[in-house]
Amino acid sequence: MLNNTIPTRMIATSGHQDPAMVLHRVHHQILRSHHLFEPMSDEQLDELLADSQLLNLDKGDILFLQGEPAHSFFFVISGAVKVYRLTPDGQEKVFEVIGERQTFAEAMMLMDTPNYVASAQALGPVQLYRFSNTTYMRLLQSNSRLTFALLGKLCIRLHQRINEIETLSLKNATHRVVRYLLTQLARSDSDELELPMARQLIAGHLSIQPETFSRIIRRLIDEEIITQHARVICILDRQRLEQFE
């Protein structure tokens, strides 16, 4: 099922200018970009890599099946892996598509789940690392400093992601309001349009909070893209409105 397994131990013991050694160093750097490996020392990362395999999968290769004993977690170097379950009536439900520089099945290791709760299949050619749960957990359990550094990193990443989500949500809301104004405008002959209903109703129609709607209108007025008098909105700069985020 899996082909081209390169034991990482072979890479780690090669000479200084050896291409395998260069690859090893590049992979060290790539791994460090991920929160699970970022707080590790070089020695700890080497210890983990010595018990890992670099696998090359073809499209359709199955990495593990739901219910199999969970001994490993994975880090994708290139390509994409689908994590899915089969429903009782045989339908496939995709939970997640794991892309480059992402891990999967690590939460099961940390929560001590004995068997994989889903299956994983290559969506195309994939190169990935398979890591030993036992080795990773031994490193954490023998080093509480590493464990707490990892907890801290995870909290920081979560804060960053929540911020990103807020930014994207505001962008999305802005797109909706601008698109709404443009389509209302298309129904009018001039640069003026009259909002056909109350602010709360328009916001509801656009699935955004009334406060968010008002905030975006306020920004458009502040930027001198529109003016508003009661329900009448006048477009001052249509081109900037079309491009507004």
Added chain:
Amino acid sequence: MLNNTIPTRMIATSGHQDPAMVLHRVHHQILRSHHLFEPMSDEQLDELLADSQLLNLDKGDILFLQGEPAHSFFFVISGAVKVYRLTPDGQEKVFEVIGERQTFAEAMMLMDTPNYVASAQALGPVQLYRFSNTTYMRLLQSNSRLTFALLGKLCIRLHQRINEIETLSLKNATHRVVRYLLTQLARSDSDELELPMARQLIAGHLSIQPETFSRIIRRLIDEEIITQHARVICILDRQRLEQFE
């Protein structure tokens, strides 16, 4: 600086039908919705709450200043808190606005940072819990099962957030493509428009990947909202296009 400090110990020792006891139970539930408290047993959460304070802040109240010893982390019950730093030339740089049911300063505790690296100020009336770093860390250090359960929860939350970001990014890209088609259409007299440049250039202009652009156009064709022949796009259902996500 802070007013209305209610020691949680007082709440925890009140009688069965006591409003304070009811509040205590409600807060238990609210806390459990957050990953930092979700894996805790009732006893562990009670132990943490016994060393906590429920604080009421007014707009502008400072909770801590950059450089002060970091003894606590916080959970917002209602209102919002600004986390900021002052640059050397006295400019305020806001890192984050912490809203309801979010924590802050917990990453510093986990990473063993001795002093706050930023300042925190109430943006309006705020109610929040102040937790003791010492008590929380004692609970984790004496219970590796709790520590690893927390690590697992954090990994799951991160996967969820990354999925959310991907969904929002695709929505954003879809908004951009639809808005682009609608504005191009506004310049045409019919339901047809000719793309003025190659796919790659339009995608670049909209700050999205060419593959994402093609994927969205493909979805619009599959949904019978548009048809495409070479660079000519014909709008079949303008109303559905205006509302497409």
